[in-house]
Amino acid sequence: MARKRKGRDISGWLIVDKPAGMTSTAVVNKVRWSLEAKKAGHAGTLDPEATGLLAVALGEATKTVPYITDALKAYSFVVRWGQATNTDDTEGEIIAESDKRPSDDEIKEALHGFVGDIQQVPPQFSAVKIDGERAYKRARDGEEMDIAARPLYVDELLLIDRPNADTAVLEMTCGKGGYVRSIARDLGNTLGCHGHVLTLRRLWSGPFTLDDAITIEQVDALARTPDLDAFIKPLELGLTDLPELRATHEGATRLKNGNPGMVIASNVEYGDECWASLDGKPLAVGRYKAGELHPSRVFNLD
CATH class of the missing domain: 3.30.2350.10 (Pseudouridine synthase)
Incomplete structure (x- = not known):
């Protein structure tokens, strides 16, 4: 047992x-x-x-x-120009340097190429799995890996401040799986000056x-x-992006047992992912089909 x-x-x-x-x-x-x-x-x-x-x-x-x-999430981060590190942040060793420093206009122009649906290669020191092992573990052993690029949606990437020639404060709003360190690295490469993250702060995530x-x-x-x-x-609050449906009392009983239950719905279509409640209490998440919610996750809150 x-x-x-x-x-x-x-x-x-x-x-x-x-x-x-x-x-x-x-x-x-x-x-x-x-x-x-x-x-x-x-x-x-x-x-x-x-x-x-x-x-x-x-x-x-x-x-x-x-x-x-x-869900979308937002980050504020400071990029240090003129240096690349093997971790793409301050924790690693400097592996390349440049005397070039980009102007504000050059940075703003380069940012356009990092907005929308882009392809991003995760850092060598990251938690992605390579042949079943975390990349950072192999990187610690001195191995340099060929990590495949992954899709990332970037909703917004803005230059917020320029404290000095060596640094820039950026804010990014992006979807799932984004590596801010990769943005700093790739932006530095695009500008021909190298770059890595000095500081990183997540501002919000979903709701x-x-x-x-x-x-x-x-x-x-x-x-x-x-x-x-x-x-x-x-x-x-974790379900903010999904439509809420009101379950009938009979439907609530069925949903609690993991079965399709009757719901009162409006402004949803067949097959939409939704969540159902009774008296404001979450019951389940699932797909709406012909007046019923077919649950995929049931909440046991009693």
């Missing part, structure tokens, strides 16, 4: 402003312990030295993580913003007290 996981049956989202020097996994583990939660996960890794919004899903909210992962966030210091101070529960956001 499998061991029953200890902890509280608590569901929802805790939005954390991750500090530099802490892994995303360490943040999740701290949140799970602090809330005594049975289950927790995050919706999109941040590099250890990156800061900003990390959405931590608790309990049944972990079933909505893919919808936050797939969550830094205005929703709690600091790690606050998590520590309120750990294992009811005051920390007050910061938990509702599970259904």
Whole structure:
């Protein structure tokens, strides 16, 4: 018999402003312990030295993580011109240098080539798998890999500030799977001057913003007290991009058991992905078909 996981049956989202020097996994583990939660996960890794919004899903909210992962997200980052590193950030060794520094107009012109549907090669030091092994593990052994380019949708990429000739502050809004370090690297190569990321901060992700966030210091101070529960956001915020359907009472009973259930729908089409609720309580995510929701994920919130 499998061991029953200890902890509280608590569901929802805790939005954390991750500090530099802490892994995303360490943040999740701290949140799970602090809330005594049975289950927790995050919706999109941040590099250890990156800061900003990390959405931590608790309990049944972990079933909505893919919808936050797939949503648009925004980053503010500083690029250092004139140097390339083997990690594409300050953690690595300098592997190339240039005396050239781009003008503001040259940067703005180059940014156009990084907007829309682009192809992006992840950094050598990244979590992508190469022949079943994480790229960063092979890179640490000195291996240089041929990593295939991957599609990325960039909604917006703007020059925000130019503190000095060596640096530029950029903001990017993009879809799933974007590597800001790759943007800095490729932008530097396009401008003929090299580049890497100095600092990186996630500003928002899907429906969550830094205005929703709690600091790690606050998590520590309120750990294992009811005051920390007050910061938990509702599970259904992870479903903001999906239409909400109202289930009938009979339909709700069927949906809870994993069966198609009758819903009241408007402005949705056959086959649309939606979520159903009863009295404001999330029941399931699924596909709408002929007056019923056919569930793919069922929430056990009783």
